[in-house]
Amino acid sequence: MIDESRPIFMQIAELIExxxxxxxxxxxxxxxxxxxxxxxxxxxxxxxxxxxxxxVDEGILYKKRGIGMFVATGARALLLDRRREEFFRxxxxxxxxxxxxxxxxxEQLAQMLSRSETGTETSERSVAQ
Amino acid sequence: xxxxxxxxxxxxxxxxxxxxxxxxxxxxxxNIYGGKIYGLLGRNGAGKTTLMSVLTAQGFxxxxxxxxxxxxxxxxxxxxxxxxxxxxxxxxxxxxxxxQAFASAALFFSNWDKAFARRLADDxxxxxxxxxxxxxxxxxxxxxxxxxxxxRAEVTFFDEPYLGLDAVxxxxxxxxxxxxYSEHQRTIILSSxxxxxxxxxxxxxxxxxxxxxxxxxxxxxxxxxxxxxVGTGTRVAAFTAGREILHxxxxxxxxxxxxxxxxxxxxxxxxxxxxxxxxxxxxxxLIVRRTMDPGPELSMNGAATELEVSP
Numbered sequence: 069m070i071d072e073s074r075p076i077f078m079q080i081a082e083l084i085e086x087x088x089x090x091x092x093x094x095x096x097x098x099x100x101x102x103x104x105x106x107x108x109x110x111x112x113x114x115x116x117x118x119x120x121x122x123x124v125d126e127g128i129l130y131k132k133r134g135i136g137m138f139v140a141t142g143a144r145a146l147l148l149d150r151r152r153e154e155f156f157r158x159x160x161x162x163x164x165x166x167x168x169x170x171x172x173x174x175e176q177l178a179q180m181l182s183r184s185e186t187g188t189e190t191s192e193r194s195v196a197q
Numbered sequence: 198x199x200x201x202x203x204x205x206x207x208x209x210x211x212x213x214x215x216x217x218x219x220x221x222x223x224x225x226x227x228n229i230y231g232g233k234i235y236g237l238l239g240r241n242g243a244g245k246t247t248l249m250s251v252l253t254a255q256g257f258x259x260x261x262x263x264x265x266x267x268x269x270x271x272x273x274x275x276x277x278x279x280x281x282x283x284x285x286x287x288x289x290x291x292x293x294x295x296x297q298a299f300a301s302a303a304l305f306f307s308n309w310d311k312a313f314a315r316r317l318a319d320d321x322x323x324x325x326x327x328x329x330x331x332x333x334x335x336x337x338x339x340x341x342x343x344x345x346x347x348x349r350a351e352v353t354f355f356d357e358p359y360l361g362l363d364a365v366x367x368x369x370x371x372x373x374x375x376x377x378y379s380e381h382q383r384t385i386i387l388s389s390x391x392x393x394x395x396x397x398x399x400x401x402x403x404x405x406x407x408x409x410x411x412x413x414x415x416x417x418x419x420x421x422x423x424x425x426x427v428g429t430g431t432r433v434a435a436f437t438a439g440r441e442i443l444h445x446x447x448x449x450x451x452x453x454x455x456x457x458x459x460x461x462x463x464x465x466x467x468x469x470x471x472x473x474x475x476x477x478x479x480x481x482x483l484i485v486r487r488t489m490d491p492g493p494e495l496s497m498n499g500a501a502t503e504l505e506v507s508p
Contacts, residue, residue: 070397073424073477075417103379110371111397112234113379115417162466 080119212261223408281350306348314347334361392481428473
């Protein structure tokens with residue numbers, strides 16, 4: 069939902085991006101209209117339009133005149149690339165920095181990562197049972 | 198932020214309004230652009246109603262210039278027929294029913310939508326045939342809200358339109374406002390002290406305090422423009438050093454400091470490393486901080502987030 073920390077138009081753009089990334093909005097699927105976004109999130113329609121238009125500018129959405137807004141082909145790949153880049157900056161770089169500080173070598177770090185993966189799997193399994 | 202296509206529909210230049218010994222508006226200059234939802238916010242007595250009154254020719258300024266659609270609004274029917282002003286305590290002829298009030302509004306406002314007014318009356322469960330003086334305070338407010346929405350005037354002023362409306366009825370008002378504005382873009386100027394409720398509906402925010410304009414900015418530009426840092430006093434002090442401080446509170450070794458400005462990702466990470474909590478300051482809190490006298494008795498209960506206690 070909408071929070072106070074950032075401009076609303078950015079949050080609207082992100083909500084749509086999330087739906088495209090996790091497949092809830094397929095490529096070539098129609099996106100709700102800005103008025104529908106405005107009514108649903110109870111926000112100013114001009115603000116909702118700004119969020120949607122930002123994705124149009126980035127080639128994630130495209131307009132069909134008189135019909136509405138659609139997810140562009142290739143949008144998901146584009147977003148995944150961008151999110152992987154962000155993942156590297158937000159998670160991997162600080163992780164590597166901290167690992168260096170603690171004297172954890174590359175191999176040890178790789179081992180830890182695979183251990184954390186199996187660790188998650190076992191804990192998930194135990195929850196499932 | 199003003200896009201090139203936007204047109205100024207109201208110009209206010211150096212407007213001052215004095216009543217006997219009080220200055221209600223103090224050298225106010227402002228442009229209102231067409232097609233936006235404005236929030237006119239501020240404490241009671243800050244000058245909101247006075248500003249709306251002079252813009253709608255219900256009062257006359259002591260000095261300064263006002264142009265509405267390029268003309269003087271005073272005794273100017275060409276201008277006034279394009280404006281709807283719903284006051285906090287709007288008066289209607291005593292023996293009128295809501296239905297009759299709507300019928301006379303239909304004569305005055307050329308864009309009046311009769312079917313929309315009917316739907317709104319249903320939404321608010323307003324008895325149309327009952328005489329207005331027999332209506333409850335909330336029902337009376339509903340009459341005003343319905344006239345304001347169904348008139349579809351080019352400029353609509355809502356001055357605290359919801360005295361006596363409960364939370365459900367206010368939500369109906371906000372929802373219908375957003376829906377109808379989506380279909381029929383026009384200029385809405387909404388004065389409110391329920392800032393948290395209306396913040397997301399606004400495109401532009403004007404904050405007035407003691408007769409002066411304190412903020413005149415895009416709602417999106419204001420959002421996230423201040424933050425509060427909470428944690429160990431010394432660390433909070435070090436982290437907020439050199440920033441413009443809006444408010445400070447402390448409890449034993451803990452401090453909570455609100456500052457103007459935005460944080461970069463790096464600064465956020467730094468705060469987290471120092472064990473500091475960072476939270477955004479809402480529009481309502483921001484206005485409280487900026488319009489509160491920093492007197493000793495007020496800073497004692499500085500945690501209050503309501504601008505005022507409603508009567």
